Amino acid sequence: MRSAFPRIIGHDAAKAALGQALATGRLAGSLLLCGPEGTGRRTLARELAKALNCRGGEGDPLPCGRCGPCGRIERGTAGDYVVVAPDGQSIGIAQVQALLEDMALAPVEGGVRVLVVAPAGAMTEEAQNALLKGLEEPPARSVIVLVAAREDELLPTVVSRCRVVRLGELSPDEVLAVLGRAGVAGDEAAERARWSAGSPGRALSDEALALARLAGEAVEALASGAAYADPLGTADRLGPALGITKGEAGVEASVKRARLGALLRAVGRTLRDALVARAGAAPRRLSGAPAALLQRLAATRPGQLEDALDHLVRLEEELEQSVNPALVLEGAILDVGGALAPRGPRQDTPGAARTVGGRRGG
Numbered sequence: 280m281r282s283a284f285p286r287i288i289g290h291d292a293a294k295a296a297l298g299q300a301l302a303t304g305r306l307a308g309s310l311l312l313c314g315p316e317g318t319g320r321r322t323l324a325r326e327l328a329k330a331l332n333c334r335g336g337e338g339d340p341l342p343c344g345r346c347g348p349c350g351r352i353e354r355g356t357a358g359d360y361v362v363v364a365p366d367g368q369s370i371g372i373a374q375v376q377a378l379l380e381d382m383a384l385a386p387v388e389g390g391v392r393v394l395v396v397a398p399a400g401a402m403t404e405e406a407q408n409a410l411l412k413g414l415e416e417p418p419a420r421s422v423i424v425l426v427a428a429r430e431d432e433l434l435p436t437v438v439s440r441c442r443v444v445r446l447g448e449l450s451p452d453e454v455l456a457v458l459g460r461a462g463v464a465g466d467e468a469a470e471r472a473r474w475s476a477g478s479p480g481r482a483l484s485d486e487a488l489a490l491a492r493l494a495g496e497a498v499e500a501l502a503s504g505a506a507y508a509d510p511l512g513t514a515d516r517l518g519p520a521l522g523i524t525k526g527e528a529g530v531e532a533s534v535k536r537a538r539l540g541a542l543l544r545a546v547g548r549t550l551r552d553a554l555v556a557r558a559g560a561a562p563r564r565l566s567g568a569p570a571a572l573l574q575r576l577a578a579t580r581p582g583q584l585e586d587a588l589d590h591l592v593r594l595e596e597e598l599e600q601s602v603n604p605a606l607v608l609e610g611a612i613l614d615v616g617g618a619l620a621p622r623g624p625r626q627d628t629p630g631a632a633r634t635v636g637g638r639r640g641g
Contacts, residue, residue, distance in 0.1 A: 317480020
């Protein structure tokens with residue numbers, strides 16, 4: 280059997296499953312690739328399209344990457360590879376109807392037509408319902424691939440008609456390998472990868488270095504108790520990088536939320552690493568926190584890490600519910616910082632409603 284998807288780093292289980300399906304001719308006509316943003320879902324969809332149309336020989340990997348169809352799909356000029364993306368904020372019913380018409384066409388080069396919807400979660404409910412018949416009975420020489428972060432982004436009726444292939448986070452070494460292939464190496468690659476949460480796409484983003492440094496500073500301030508001891512100073516240091524200051528008034532709310540969400544997740548991953556360290560286990564690290572900091576967190580009193588994680592879960596929910604990012608940041612500083620403080624929450628500020636600089640936090 281030809282080796283499958285050599286250009287994809289990591290995701291061994293997904294590659295093996297798809298490779299076996301290709302080798303036996305049992306690939307489902309409707310696929311759902313699920314996994315975190317930036318972990319290679321769209322890249323795998325493109326490599327699958329190449330594999331289905333590759334004209335390489337038996338000794339070549341699948342896809343070979345050198346034949347005409349492989350080259351045209353890579354360049355985005357292949358008539359049998361169609362990507363449907365949001366037209367504005369969503370993918371509407373008109374786009375799905377056009378996709379269904381594309382599915383009905385015969386392959387241009389005699390291979391397989393591959394139609395990718397990414398991100399599939401951007402489809403309106405009306406559009407998803409319109410797609411159901413195409414998912415249930417795709418033409419014999421067409422494959423539709425939906426790309427989403429989670430299954431619950433789509434209607435259950437859509438998910439039930441697809442073979443679900445799950446992609447996970449990459450290991451630190453795998454992220455470094457992807458960065459190396461992109462021409463990023465040395466200390467910069469290590470710093471980008473450290474807080475990437477297993478996402479090469481995040482590690483390669485323009486903001487990766489700034490957010491990595493911010494995550495390191497935030498975790499240290501919260502873990503040491505410095506954030507809770509000096510909440511206003513901590514907000515003044517973290518706020519500008521997040522766009523949560525008067526001087527950054529032009530930063531869009533969506534950008535602020537994305538930056539703050541990434542920061543909260545980085546803190547949460549560090550706390551989970553500390554819980555694992557406390558238990559004496561040594562699984563794959565979730566965060567980029569240094570070992571000394573994790574040992575310090577692991578040595579906190581029983582219940583402190585759990586309380587801090589409970590606060591983080593609440594704050595992430597508030598952020599998703601469009602609570603002002605400034606208030607969420609303040610809540611992180613006061614509530615998470617208070618839970619982790621060496622002597623616990625300060626006695627002069629009981630309850631969840633606290634203030635930083637005269638504003639309500641929490």
